[in-house]
Amino acid sequence: MNPYDLFKKTPQSNCGQCGYPACLAFAAAVTKGGEDPGKCPFLDPADPDLARREGPGLEQLSRRRDLELVEYLKSKIAGLDFAALAADLGxxxxxxxxxxxxxxxFLGQRVRLDRNGVLIDGVEPEDPRDQILLYNYVHSRGGAAPAQRDWIGLESLPNTISKVRTLATYCEKPLAALFAAHPPAAVLAAGERLGGRELATGAADLAVIVPVLPRVPLCLHFWAAAPEEGFSAQAKVLFDRRVLDFLDLETLVFAGERLADRLALLLEQPGRAV
Known part of the structure; x- marks a missing residue:
């Protein structure tokens, strides 16, 4: 996709919500420089054309930026007193x-994080975004454990216009598909294997609280399909109101994606060790 093709998909209003002064400038940054198209709240993150952008090595550029961010975060936590922070991080x-x-x-996996690197179940993660998430969590310095009573949707957090659709596409829709394909008891059992527990509520057919990280629980609400009423299975992810004390928006959405990935793995391979 070239800049003009992407420009035609934008509102062409130069609203500035993406951080660029004009829609065409944003389109050029996405197609030529690897900018995140999700910064425009009006683009559909599921649009397959967004994966076909001009410019060589966009995936490599993105990975290189992620690795640079990992090194930056390492430098930010280098002077922290781990022993003093441990309790507030759980x-x-x-x-x-x-x-x-x-x-x-981290989602039922054992993490060892030091100033030089991260191991998840004894193995260095392939995706640098896992390291970004975990280093960001430590960099937050933690805080009191959430009471797990004040749940809100991502849209209730500040500056989430573009992230709401990303969460829906890569987390909530896959979760809904899992709920449609598996009995509620199996979904609950998979959540419990990740340290989760059922939440008694009349607001959904099933609600499960899963600790992605010790201080970052996510509350998953599921509704079964009602074909006679024209409704497909639905899922909604809720967060503790203080969740941004522990993760920034980008890594928070990625945490939701990883939760969906882990549940899918356990449901599709029920005999697999956590």
Missing amino acids: CEAMTGDDGEALLFS
């Missing part, structure tokens, strides 16, 4: 031959 601090490290759970 982590365990340890000191070994390689220095201080934090141990904690």
Whole structure:
């Protein structure tokens, strides 16, 4: 896709919500420089044309930026006292031959994070966004554990216009598909394997609270399909009102994606170890 093709998909109003002064400038940045098309709240993140942008190596450019951000976040946490932060992060601090490290759970997986790198179940993550998420969590310095009573949708958090659709596309719609394909008891069992628990509520057919990170629980609401009324299965992700104290919006949405990925893996391979 060239800049003009993408420009025709924008509102062409130069509203500035993407951070660029004009829609054409934004379109050029996306197609030529690898800018995130999700910054325009009017583009459909599921549009397959957005994956066909001009310019060589856009995926490599994105990965390179992610790796640079990982190194930046490492520098930001380099001076932190892990032992002093551990309790507020819900982590365990340890000191070994390689220095201080934090141990904690991430969607049922064991994380070891130190100033040099991250291991998830003993393996370095392939996707640098996992490292970004985990380093951002530590960089937040933590806080009191959420009471898990004040749940809100992403749209109730500030500056989430473009992120709401991204969350729907890559998290809520896949979760709804899982609920349509599997019995509620199986979905609940998969959530419980990740440390989750059922929430008694009359607002949904099933509600499950899953701790993505020790201080970042997500509350999943599921509704079964009602074909006679023309409704397909639906899912909604709710967050604790203080969630931005622990993760920024970008990594928060990615946390939702990862939760959907983990539930899908456990439902499709029920005998798989967590």
